[in-house]
Amino acid sequence: MKNINTIIKISLLVISTLIISCSDVLVNEDPNGVVIDELPPEVILPGALTLPAATLSTTMNGLGNTMIATWSGNAQQVQAPYFVEFQYQLTTDFYSGIWDNLMARTGNLTTIINNNNPGNYDYFKAAAKIYRAFYFQYLVDLYGDIPFTDIHQRGDLLFPTYDNQVEVYINLISQINEAIAQISNTDTNSAITMGTNDVVMGGDMDKWVKFGNSLKLRMLLRMYDYAQTTPDVLTFLNSEVTMLNSADFLGSGEDVTINPGYSDEQGRMNPFAETFGYDPGEFGNSSNQTFSNLRAGPTTFLVEFLNGTTNGVMDPRLNRLYATRSGQSSIQGNTQGGGDQPSRIGPGLLISPQQDGYIMTASESLFLQSEAVEKGLLTSGNAKALFESAIESSFNRLGANIGGYLSSINNINTVGWDGSTNKLEAIITQKWIDLGGTNGIETWIEYTRTGFPSNMPLPDITSRPDRPNRLLYPTSEYSGNSANVNPYGQTVDSAFDTKVFWDVN
DSSP: OOOTTTOOOEGGHHHHHHHHHTTTTSOOTTTEEEEEGGOOOHHHHHHHHHHHHHHHIIIIIIHHHHTTTTTEEEESSSSOTTHHHHTTTTTTTTTTHHHHHHHHHHHHHHHHOOOOSSBHHHHHHHHHHHHHHHHHHHHHHHHSOOOOOOTTOOOOSSSSSOBBBHHHHHHHHHHHHHHHHHHSSSSSSTTTOGGGTTTTTOOOOHHHHHHHHHHHHHHHHHHHHHHOOOOOHHHHHHHHHHHHHTOOOOTTOEEEOOOOOOOSTTTTSSSSHHTTTTOOOOTOOOOGGTTTTEEEEEEEEHHHHSHHHHHHHOOOOOHHHOOOTOOSSSSOOOOOSSSOOOOEOOOOOOOOOOOOOOEEEEHHHHHHHHHHHHHTTSOSSOOOHHHHHHHHHHHHHHTTTOTHHHHTTTTTTTTTSOOSSSSSHHHHHHHHHHTTTHHHHHHHHHHHHOOTTTTTOOOOOOOOSSOSSSOOHHHHHHHHHHHHHGOOOOOOHHHHHOOOTTTTO
């Protein structure tokens, strides 16, 4: 596994670059440089946090938004955008960067976890465990069985074996528990604080604990239906739920964000803003957006869902999520693979070159809590109040005026609480609206888990009768770890007919 086993060595001369540049952290091995294992966690942490986040906000975000009816392509471009995505041409090269980048770019987190430098680095190690679990959960959600026990051993183990996906999930949750205990039980007098080296939480360990609990809740909800028919997993789930009933979660105003010092320069901008927004020096000047950045816009399905056509209620977030192009008097959509020009990504998502990146939003945490209360997993809290608090959080983050929106939707099926015959459908549909553009991969996974939002159209140009359920193991595995990946016998159809363990519906 070439990417997993890349030996990352950096020079002390590039430490300042490591903090703010995603592309400069993985550099060539230099026999005269400093081996990363010899560096203290303070030096490693900023890059370890920053690198995988770039993949989340760009590659994973874009994929998720195109796999369900959130983003369409701008047909006015020279080359038809997202043609492969809308055709569902899934191969071993299709979005292989997700596997390759996450597997490689979480290696620095493992280095921090295994750090033997003198000093009490419990806070660093705990944060690294939680953050690594966040990304490996996505690897399971997208691929199923993955190498985990044998990861990041570099030259000591070149061909890591695959672990059972259920066992990986359980292991990740157990590591989050270890991390929370490590934070809670460390000697605070000797613990080395992370401070500004922590470009996610700024060293706020209470917030790291809340993030860990919120991540656990997400994973347990994913496992919930599977656990009902698997006694040992149900026992584990029930034990974890008991602990979570006395835990704190991310609440209103507690988005988990990252900002290592983004600036208005090539390769140093917020990755989402640079990929889907503007070139350096052109931010906010829509007439100077490049073709590559103009490729994404909303689907007709989404626009009609938000402008009142579908349910009679205008959602003010529409004009924050998207903005008109020249010649448009209102937000326009396009079908996936259609010939129209959709509106562009709007000011609620594209704020500045220096904007924070999102890891987990407060709104997502509140939606998770609402679902858990509704299902009886959490025994305190009010499901409706949490649901409406999540929507308020969404409006606040996007800069939209909520006005009377909550009362307007309350009695409307699929979007309001009282009027929805299936409360889970309302939760997931509102989560789809909220996270579209911010965390598209989460909306695709949640659709796969629940089937919501319902009635989403397939792309115009696909010959497939259904959406894919997962990704295929990448080419890098077949070339670098063939003995362990070949037994799975995947074909193109595996992405459609082989499900991840929690997808039981």
